Amino acid sequence: MKKYSVFAIAREAMRGHKGWEEQWSSPEPKKEYDVIIVGAGGHGLATAYYLATVHGITNVAVLEKGWLGGGNTGRNTTIIRSNYLYDESAGIYDHALKLWDGLSQELNYNVMYSARGVMMLAHNVHDVQVLKRHVHANRLNGIDNEWLTPEQAKEFCPPLNTSKDARYPVVGAALQRRGGTARHDAVAWGYARGASARGVHIIQNCEVTGVKRAPNGAVMGVDTTRGFIGAKKVGVVAAGHSSVIMNMAGVRMPLESYPLQALVSEPVKPVVPCVVMSNTVHAYISQSDKGELVIGAGTDQYVSYSQTGGLHILQHTLDAICEMFPIFTRMKMLRSWGGIVDVTPDRSPILAKTPVPGLYVNCGWGTGGFKATPGSGHVFAHTIARDDPHPINAPFTIERFRTGRLIDEAAAAAVAH
Amino acid sequence: MLLIRCPYCEEERPELEFRNAGEAHIARSANMAGETDDDFEKFFFIRSNPKGIIYERWRHMHGCARFFNAVRDTVTDKFIMTYKAGEPKPSKLPGVGK
Numbered sequence: 289m290k291k292y293s294v295f296a297i298a299r300e301a302m303r304g305h306k307g308w309e310e311q312w313s314s315p316e317p318k319k320e321y322d323v324i325i326v327g328a329g330g331h332g333l334a335t336a337y338y339l340a341t342v343h344g345i346t347n348v349a350v351l352e353k354g355w356l357g358g359g360n361t362g363r364n365t366t367i368i369r370s371n372y373l374y375d376e377s378a379g380i381y382d383h384a385l386k387l388w389d390g391l392s393q394e395l396n397y398n399v400m401y402s403a404r405g406v407m408m409l410a411h412n413v414h415d416v417q418v419l420k421r422h423v424h425a426n427r428l429n430g431i432d433n434e435w436l437t438p439e440q441a442k443e444f445c446p447p448l449n450t451s452k453d454a455r456y457p458v459v460g461a462a463l464q465r466r467g468g469t470a471r472h473d474a475v476a477w478g479y480a481r482g483a484s485a486r487g488v489h490i491i492q493n494c495e496v497t498g499v500k501r502a503p504n505g506a507v508m509g510v511d512t513t514r515g516f517i518g519a520k521k522v523g524v525v526a527a528g529h530s531s532v533i534m535n536m537a538g539v540r541m542p543l544e545s546y547p548l549q550a551l552v553s554e555p556v557k558p559v560v561p562c563v564v565m566s567n568t569v570h571a572y573i574s575q576s577d578k579g580e581l582v583i584g585a586g587t588d589q590y591v592s593y594s595q596t597g598g599l600h601i602l603q604h605t606l607d608a609i610c611e612m613f614p615i616f617t618r619m620k621m622l623r624s625w626g627g628i629v630d631v632t633p634d635r636s637p638i639l640a641k642t643p644v645p646g647l648y649v650n651c652g653w654g655t656g657g658f659k660a661t662p663g664s665g666h667v668f669a670h671t672i673a674r675d676d677p678h679p680i681n682a683p684f685t686i687e688r689f690r691t692g693r694l695i696d697e698a699a700a701a702a703v704a705h
Numbered sequence: 706m707l708l709i710r711c712p713y714c715e716e717e718r719p720e721l722e723f724r725n726a727g728e729a730h731i732a733r734s735a736n737m738a739g740e741t742d743d744d745f746e747k748f749f750f751i752r753s754n755p756k757g758i759i760y761e762r763w764r765h766m767h768g769c770a771r772f773f774n775a776v777r778d779t780v781t782d783k784f785i786m787t788y789k790a791g792e793p794k795p796s797k798l799p800g801v802g803k
Contacts, residue, residue, distance in 0.1 A: 531754040542750040589725040593756045598706045689750040
């Protein structure tokens with residue numbers, strides 16, 4: 289792998305840019321690997337990267353039915369934050385946030401992590417109580433989060449409507465300054481490049497159609513559209529399709545898959561300097577470096593794998609955006625799209641061993657998985673390599689739905705991630 | 706937005722009048738306190754989440770307010786049929802092969 293640097297740019301400029309190499313190779317699948325990762329999204333590629341760099345396991349294949357980073361990694365709204373209520377969640381999301389800081393240097397790939405601040409608005413007494421509880425819980429866990437008055441919120445985000453005459457007036461806000469955004473595609477590409485350089489095989493257009501198990505129940509490998517590929521360890525990181533893959537191994541999951549939509553506006557000059565979220569009016573917004581307003585909508589109410597959602601969901605979100613930012617009422621929306629998110633009953637992810645020996649699962653990130661990408665990959669690689677969870681992901685088992693030890697962020701994190 | 710036929714009102718109405726109420730034909734135990742942890746998990750948390758045909762409950766919230774069941778393809782989001790609550794799970798689906 290040739291290192292990217294200002295000298296490399298200068299050198300290639302002189303040579304007519306003929307020396308750039310492919311960022312990752314596309315090898316033919318081998319008959320057998322030590323580990324197979326199902327799904328080449330951010331979480332799957334990060335898992336492969338950390339298997340190679342931290343645990344020295346490089347005989348790894350990442351299988352992807354479509355193209356790399358083409359699922360929810362390329363469809364999310366790129367928000368990063370770690371201001372979750374419970375200790376377990378704080379542990380895993382802040383682990384990720386610490387890795388975001390420095391990820392570009394580690395990968396030698398600009399993931400454009402921008403700690404521009406995530407501001408969550410309170411519109412009523414209940415919101416104030418909930419967000420202040422978050423602020424205090426976060427600070428006890430060593431996570432930055434601070435309370436802002438409406439005036440301070442306005443100062444932090446000038447286009448925000450803080451008028452007392454608003455239908456849902458802003459009465460305060462919680463601000464996590466380390467929160468922000470990153471370039472989602474670059475995260476997948478950076479991890480893919482780093483993993484590929486260490487010998488990991490990234491195999492695109494290779495859909496898993498079955499999971500083969502030995503007579504003793506252990507995993508033997510997977511059937512794919514490119515034939516059988518053997519492995520004693522298989523990690524399923526298939527987002528909205530996790531329960532489909534797990535069903536192939538005979539494991540029924542506590543998951544339901546829903547369409548989640550997002551949309552972007554026409555590009556404009558910098559106007560929104562941070563991420564603004566409001567769970568009460570149900571909308572969140574940030575501005576990409578290209579200038580588009582990036583707006584996240586809610587999920588549809590029914591199970592679906594269609595990767596499209598209802599128009600009324602987007603309208604509802606835009607109503608809320610126009611309440612928060614009346615100056616955007618005449619903006620034109622450029623594109624909207626949908627992804628399929630796998631949601632657990634307690635809205636916390638599952639990163640764990642499964643009842644099937646050699647089968648591991650990293651799923652259930654629901655509407656907010658992007659922010660966790662580095663941390664998720666890091667602890668999931670540990671889980672696979674050691675056949676034992678990392679202390680950070682130890683609480684995120686499948687068994688918690690039997691024992692009742694839920695990590696109930698459902699109400700705590702509310703709708704928007 | 707989906708168009709949903711309420712089997713009680715016998716009309717196709719827009720999705721906004723309805724609330725999805727999750728997977729259908731999950732029987733609640735008559736003796737909930739006697740359920741094992743395994744059975745309670747299956748009843749309460751585990752879902753089939755199929756890519757394809759799903760049997761699900763809907764409630765005509767802003768119409769007759771009654772619960773009913775529907776069969777829908779989760780890939781195309783097209784409804785195959787709806788039927789009244791309490792009716793058995795249809796063994797044959799109109800317009801669907803084996």
